[in-house]
Amino acid sequence: MSELLEAAAEAGRLDAADGLAALRERFVLDDVVYLDGNSLGALPAGVPARVEDVVRRQWGELRIRSWEESGWWTAPERIGDRIAPLVGAASGQIVVGDSTSVNVFKALVAAVRMADVGRDEILVDATTFPTDGYIAESAARMTGRSLRPVTPAEVPSALGDRTAAVLLNHVDYRTGRLHDLPALTAAVHAAGAYVVWDLCHSAGALPVGLDEHGVDLAVGCTYKYLNGGPGSPAYLYVRRDLQDRFDSPLPGWNSHAEPFGMRPAYAPASGAVRGRVGTPDILSLLALEAALEVWDGVSVEAVRAKSLALTDFFLRCVGEYVPDGLVESVTPAAHAERGSQVALRCDDAGDVMKRLVERGVVGDFRAPDVLRFGFTPLYVGFADVERAARVLAETLG
Numbered sequence: 262m263s264e265l266l267e268a269a270a271e272a273g274r275l276d277a278a279d280g281l282a283a284l285r286e287r288f289v290l291d292d293v294v295y296l297d298g299n300s301l302g303a304l305p306a307g308v309p310a311r312v313e314d315v316v317r318r319q320w321g322e323l324r325i326r327s328w329e330e331s332g333w334w335t336a337p338e339r340i341g342d343r344i345a346p347l348v349g350a351a352s353g354q355i356v357v358g359d360s361t362s363v364n365v366f367k368a369l370v371a372a373v374r375m376a377d378v379g380r381d382e383i384l385v386d387a388t389t390f391p392t393d394g395y396i397a398e399s400a401a402r403m404t405g406r407s408l409r410p411v412t413p414a415e416v417p418s419a420l421g422d423r424t425a426a427v428l429l430n431h432v433d434y435r436t437g438r439l440h441d442l443p444a445l446t447a448a449v450h451a452a453g454a455y456v457v458w459d460l461c462h463s464a465g466a467l468p469v470g471l472d473e474h475g476v477d478l479a480v481g482c483t484y485k486y487l488n489g490g491p492g493s494p495a496y497l498y499v500r501r502d503l504q505d506r507f508d509s510p511l512p513g514w515n516s517h518a519e520p521f522g523m524r525p526a527y528a529p530a531s532g533a534v535r536g537r538v539g540t541p542d543i544l545s546l547l548a549l550e551a552a553l554e555v556w557d558g559v560s561v562e563a564v565r566a567k568s569l570a571l572t573d574f575f576l577r578c579v580g581e582y583v584p585d586g587l588v589e590s591v592t593p594a595a596h597a598e599r600g601s602q603v604a605l606r607c608d609d610a611g612d613v614m615k616r617l618v619e620r621g622v623v624g625d626f627r628a629p630d631v632l633r634f635g636f637t638p639l640y641v642g643f644a645d646v647e648r649a650a651r652v653l654a655e656t657l658g
């Protein structure tokens with residue numbers, strides 16, 4: 262009992278000192294503790310009115326004129342430039358469109374095509390989110406390379422003269438482990454190969470530093486920590502000095518140097534536009550653009566500091582409330598190895614999560630035995646964290 266009171270008081274102190282607490286107002290939330298923002302971010306308050314305007318006025322009244330007058334045609338690059346500072350990229354290197362899966366395909370095949378022909382192997386993160394692995398297998402088959410799954414820790418020793426490209430997840434979707442992007446990128450480069458990073462579970466939660474660390478290519482989704490909405494389009498980063506060598510396996514008319522020239526032969530546009538394929542999904546794109554406004558004036562470094570404080574506090578509350586042996590954290594304790602989620606292994610995790618959700622604590626379950634709790638610093642507070650740990654202890658007890 263005294264532990265409960267102590268942690269609750271501590272949560273109050275932490276919330277009072279939290280410089281980001283007011284950002285919660287920028288979202289539509291109820292009294293549920295929402296710890297699933299790493300799967301589907303909450304709704305930013307400005308999105309419904311924007312979508313209404315896009316549909317009724319831009320589409321309903323301006324119709325075809327909106328491609329020009331409402332900036333529809335240039336939205337993929339414009340919104341890419343809005344995402345750029347969140348992942349440490351200068352403008353002109355990110356284009357938004359298609360799903361993460363499709364962008365993994367574009368990036369990986371393009372990376373292999375940049376590599377010397379003699380390099381006949383692709384390395385893929387053996388612990389990857391499944392879609393990346395499926396796409397890598399197909400990309401390897403298409404490009405006549407062999408595919409070798411290795412854990413991120415094994416990458417340095419697996420690299421060599423045969424390596425064409427390496428596909429890695431920045432944060433492990435299941436355990437929340439953060440991989441060492443600067444060191445792994447440097448190791449891949451030292452071997453003369455190209456690296457593709459999947460940022461789905463890091464962008465919007467922690468600094469990525471794409472330009473600073475010389476990353477070649479990167480992809481990520483926008484519906485997790487970037488709150489773009491269900492199925493919102495993903496993004497593709499191609500480092501500026503590689504853009505002229507980016508040979509897309511999906512060269513559509515939107516990435517043509519002269520899209521309205523309607524030419525029979527393909528000629529790639531220069532710049533990030535080269536990553537486009539076909540007509541962009543404007544409704545989702547513009548909902549995303551409105552959603553990104555919650556980042557105005559917010560530093561990713563501050564978000565990262567709060568994220569670590571939230572996950573630290575959650576682990577501490579779980580340690581105090583949940584009897585020993587009922588759960589085991591599979592998320593690294595070291596800050597340098599932790600993303601913005603905590604994954605707890607426990608018996609009957611699927612059932613336990615159902616009961617948590619019924620009691621207003623929303624996380625998710627990942628087979629076979631993991632309870633996953635994502636902490637979105639823009640709208641999750643310390644009292645939420647304390648309540649989640651308390652309800653978890655009651656549910657298990």
Ligand SMILES: *Cc1c(COP(=O)(O)O)cnc(C)c1O
Nearest residue numbers: 360361362390430434459461482
């Ligand atoms: C969420 C996620 C995806 C999702 O890909 P979609 O094409 O958007 O379905 C891909 N990779 C990783 C690492 C993810 O976490």
